Amino acid sequence: MTDDHDSVYDGLLGEDDSHWAFGTSFEDPLAGVDTTIPDGADPATLATYCLMLGDDALVYSHRLSQWASNAPDLEDDIALANTALDLLGQARLLLARAAAADPSAVPAMPEGSPVPAEDSLAFFRDEPAFRNLRFVEPENGDFAVTIARLLVFSTYRLALLERLASSSDPVLSAIAAKGVKEVAYHRTYAGRWFVTLAQGTPESRRRLEAALPLVWRHHDELFATHPVEADAAAQGVGVDPAGLAGEVGAVLDQVLATAGVERPEVPSAGPVAGGRGRDGRHTEHLSRLLAEMQSVARAHPRGQW
Amino acid sequence: MTVTDPAPDAAAAELQEQFDAVIARHDRVEPRDWMPEKYRATLVRQIAQHAHSEIIGMQPEGNWITRAPSLRRKATLLAKVQDEAGHGLYLYSAAETLGASRGELTEKLISGKQKYSSIFNYPTLSYADVGTIGWLVDGAAICNQVPLCRTSYGPYGRSMIRICKEESFHQRQGYELLMTMMRGTDEQRAMVQESVDRFWWPALMMFGPPDADSPNTAQSMAWGIKRDTNDDLRQKFVDMSVPQAERLGVTLPDPDLRWNAERGAHDFGQPDWDEFMAVVKGGGPCNAERIAHRKRAHDDGAWVREAASAFAAKGA
Numbered sequence: 120m121t122d123d124h125d126s127v128y129d130g131l132l133g134e135d136d137s138h139w140a141f142g143t144s145f146e147d148p149l150a151g152v153d154t155t156i157p158d159g160a161d162p163a164t165l166a167t168y169c170l171m172l173g174d175d176a177l178v179y180s181h182r183l184s185q186w187a188s189n190a191p192d193l194e195d196d197i198a199l200a201n202t203a204l205d206l207l208g209q210a211r212l213l214l215a216r217a218a219a220a221d222p223s224a225v226p227a228m229p230e231g232s233p234v235p236a237e238d239s240l241a242f243f244r245d246e247p248a249f250r251n252l253r254f255v256e257p258e259n260g261d262f263a264v265t266i267a268r269l270l271v272f273s274t275y276r277l278a279l280l281e282r283l284a285s286s287s288d289p290v291l292s293a294i295a296a297k298g299v300k301e302v303a304y305h306r307t308y309a310g311r312w313f314v315t316l317a318q319g320t321p322e323s324r325r326r327l328e329a330a331l332p333l334v335w336r337h338h339d340e341l342f343a344t345h346p347v348e349a350d351a352a353a354q355g356v357g358v359d360p361a362g363l364a365g366e367v368g369a370v371l372d373q374v375l376a377t378a379g380v381e382r383p384e385v386p387s388a389g390p391v392a393g394g395r396g397r398d399g400r401h402t403e404h405l406s407r408l409l410a411e412m413q414s415v416a417r418a419h420p421r422g423q424w
Numbered sequence: 425m426t427v428t429d430p431a432p433d434a435a436a437a438e439l440q441e442q443f444d445a446v447i448a449r450h451d452r453v454e455p456r457d458w459m460p461e462k463y464r465a466t467l468v469r470q471i472a473q474h475a476h477s478e479i480i481g482m483q484p485e486g487n488w489i490t491r492a493p494s495l496r497r498k499a500t501l502l503a504k505v506q507d508e509a510g511h512g513l514y515l516y517s518a519a520e521t522l523g524a525s526r527g528e529l530t531e532k533l534i535s536g537k538q539k540y541s542s543i544f545n546y547p548t549l550s551y552a553d554v555g556t557i558g559w560l561v562d563g564a565a566i567c568n569q570v571p572l573c574r575t576s577y578g579p580y581g582r583s584m585i586r587i588c589k590e591e592s593f594h595q596r597q598g599y600e601l602l603m604t605m606m607r608g609t610d611e612q613r614a615m616v617q618e619s620v621d622r623f624w625w626p627a628l629m630m631f632g633p634p635d636a637d638s639p640n641t642a643q644s645m646a647w648g649i650k651r652d653t654n655d656d657l658r659q660k661f662v663d664m665s666v667p668q669a670e671r672l673g674v675t676l677p678d679p680d681l682r683w684n685a686e687r688g689a690h691d692f693g694q695p696d697w698d699e700f701m702a703v704v705k706g707g708g709p710c711n712a713e714r715i716a717h718r719k720r721a722h723d724d725g726a727w728v729r730e731a732a733s734a735f736a737a738k739g740a
């Protein structure tokens with residue numbers, strides 16, 4: 120028994136890398152995958168479309184990661200970190216897919232910089248180049264706001280990924296098929312808490328009811344088709360989000376009914392000079408989020424991590 | 425239920441005998457077995473302190489999750505902080521088998537009645553600290569905890585086996601981050617050295633005061649709760665770390681550190697034990713912040729936990 124447990128001391132200096140949980144050096148998340156553009160698809164459209172879905176996952180993952188060490192109980196700390204990790208994994212694959220489809224989408228780095236494409240995209244793009252929905256940008260708020268937002272987002276993303284699994288791009292199709300399992304769990308987690316908060320105590324119900332209008336302000340933007348999404352759908356690689364509204368609405372109505380909560384009637388957040396998140400026009404929250412997220416990477420444009 | 429009521433003399437003596445025999449055989453004591461009240465209290469205190477350390481330990485590294493400089497590092501760091509929450513969970517569950525609830529122990533942490541490892545009262549000031557904590561702090565934790573896999577109390581020992589495996593991943597990941605940074609730019613190399621300079625001495629303090637000043641060690645060792653003395657573990661850690669530092673290309677900030685061929689071990693200097701005592705008593709750089717953070721999260725979550733209990737009660 121002693122030898123068995125003492126063995127964790129050993130091997131730090133050994134050459135066997137198989138035990139390293141995340142590998143010992145950067146690995147392209149798409150290594151070994153055929154990234155040929157499918158027939159009939161335009162590389163720039165595919166890349167921008169991947170950035171849209173990748174940025175949703177990246178920004179939302181960042182927000183959810185801010186619950187680490189802050190959640191109401193250890194089980195929720197773990198579940199929210201899991202959700203953030205799943206979305207971060209999706210973001211990495213989607214950004215890598217974008218870079219492989221259209222290398223010109225990747226910001227230029229200084230000569231000799233070892234920064235991989237996914238990190239150039241995440242850390243060296245400026246805010247207007249981010250294509251995520253405004254829905255995922257606001258600060259977490261309390262646990263009720265977080266649960267309401269996660270319920271709507273995961274219901275939307277699950278419907279989207281289920282359709283994307285039949286994308287004519289085999290890479291996107293594989294990313295979507297993997298994501299479906301993850302996001303289905305996120306939706307279950309959020310749905311369970313949503314009902315619990317609605318029917319728990321008067322205080323939890325009050326907070327949940329206060330949360331709904333905040334979240335629903337950006338609800339309609341989920342289903343507003345951007346021209347790039349329309350093109351991606353027409354080319355067979357992407358999904359037109361307008362087509363998801365019925366299914367997502369039905370699921371949300373079912374959860375709301377189980378919870379005994381009314382769907383909030385609030386005006387939708389309007390566009391900025393005609394643009395929304397998918398156009399690179401964001402809320403005031405995103406620039407602060409990016410300033411923080413990108414700070415260390417930008418201080419070391421030739422750094423290796 | 426664990427039996428703790430004083431039994432009639434003869435029966436009590438027999439229970440004590442059985443317990444002593446289990447300890448002498450290096451067998452496990454299980455939750456349903458009789459155990460001396462002081463053994464239970466010592467275990468609860470030690471397990472709780474360990475659980476609190478896992479939970480408070482999420483904060484210094486959690487400080488860098490939102491600024492991790494690559495997506496891969498962000499995933500690694502978030503997963504690590506998540507693991508620490510899991511460790512806290514196993515340990516609070518082990519304490520629960522001794523009749524101490526998570527809620528009750530958390531209150532004791534927040535009110536300062538129970539302690540956590542003083543290493544977490546030091547700040548994380550650069551991204552290199554994520555690597556240094558993995559290498560030195562998780563490394564020291566492993567040295568402390570591997571012997572606990574054989575500790576006499578079953579649920580504690582079994583949690584430690586699982587935890588130690590994950591801590592060794594953390595140590596490897598931390599060391600690998602530092603290795604990668606050392607291959608990077610001059611600024612990154614300087615960052616690593618600066619970080620190691622700050623964490624080396626606090627890491628040595630993680631083994632506790634010198635044996636001569638550690639009054640509880642003898643009883644804990646007799647009960648098989650503790651398996652090695654503080655100084656033995658500290659020596660083991662130093663001997664393990666020196667070649668790793670060499671391979672990394674950093675200097676450990678101890679002018680007295682040198683190989684002693686006669687002892688077959690390294691001689692090394694003593695940490696500043698006055699600083700250690702000050703940190704233990706609340707005077708470290710971050711004690712107030714760490715507890716305030718935990719208290720805020722706990723208080724902010726109270727209405728959620730209440731909602732969950734109320735909802736569960738309705739369903740029952």
Ligand SMILES: [Fe+2]
Pocket residue numbers: 478507508511587591
């Ligand atoms: Fe841990």
Ligand SMILES: [Fe+2]
Pocket residue numbers: 508562590591594
């Ligand atoms: Fe750890």
